[in-house]
Amino acid sequence: MTWGDWPLILSSVLAQLTIGAFIVLGLVIFSGRLCFGQSDRLHRTMPVFWLLLFAAIVLREADFMLQSHHESYNFTREAMLIFVFFAMALIYWFAEKALFASDALRKAGLLLVMLCGLGYLGHGVWVRDEHWLEVVHFTATTLCGGTLLAHAALVKAEHKVAEVDRYLPKLGAGIAVICFLVGVPQLATLAGDVEQSAGLFVAQALSLGMLLASVGVWLMPTLTKSKPALPVMTFALVLVAGSSFGAGIG
Secondary structure (H helix, E strand, O other): OOHHHHHHHHHHHHHHHHHHHHHHHHHHHHOOOOOHHHHHHHHHHOHHHHHHHHHHHHHHHHHHHHHOOOOOOOOOHHHHHHHHHHHHHHHHHHHHHOOOOOHHHHHHHHHHHHHHHHHHHHHHHHHOOOOHHHHHHHHHHHHHHHHHHHHHHHHHOOOOOHHHHHHHHHHHHHHHHHHHHHHHHHHHHHHHOHHHHHHHHHHHHHHHHHHHHHHHHHHHHHHHOOOOOHHHHHHHHHHHHHHHHHHHHO
């Protein structure tokens, strides 16, 4: 892709971050560690997710429509998965906010949304499996970036679960390290043909570097034994989003 494809790249970044975050938050909700007040505050942060997903859908579909104005417009499978996830997540959110139906039925709805998110993740890896660097960046953004966004939402919701602050940064760091180790051999291949792909090599190297930098910022409260602060986590989110956007441009 090139700079001219920025709407599609930004759309993918926003969708990956949001869907990954919702999967992680679903696991936290299912853990039962959030009291009613914490859960309610967490659900009050979710309109930001819906705004990000809406922006992702508008950017993606507007870009495809403009590119195919001389041809018939095709609705892609990935777009369909994002639409279905968005609709199901909104239904679950409205049901949870209104306390509609039983708790068991609402939990079943949350599980369905999470399964749809996992379907999006699996499809994304499947369609990119011929290009390992694309798989690495897609996985890093969805799982590592999504976990970071989920943690930021929990911090915004003033959660009281100490395990979240201990384990989520470590989980994100582990995913990032795995993605980095998988991506390094691909960088070595690009470096061997640097005359033909110098720009691509620099873009991918900077992208992986920004991924590690975002994890470093995210881990700072853990290393200093302090409470996570939303401005620090926002900076880490900017880095991980920049990493994924740079990878798309490269």
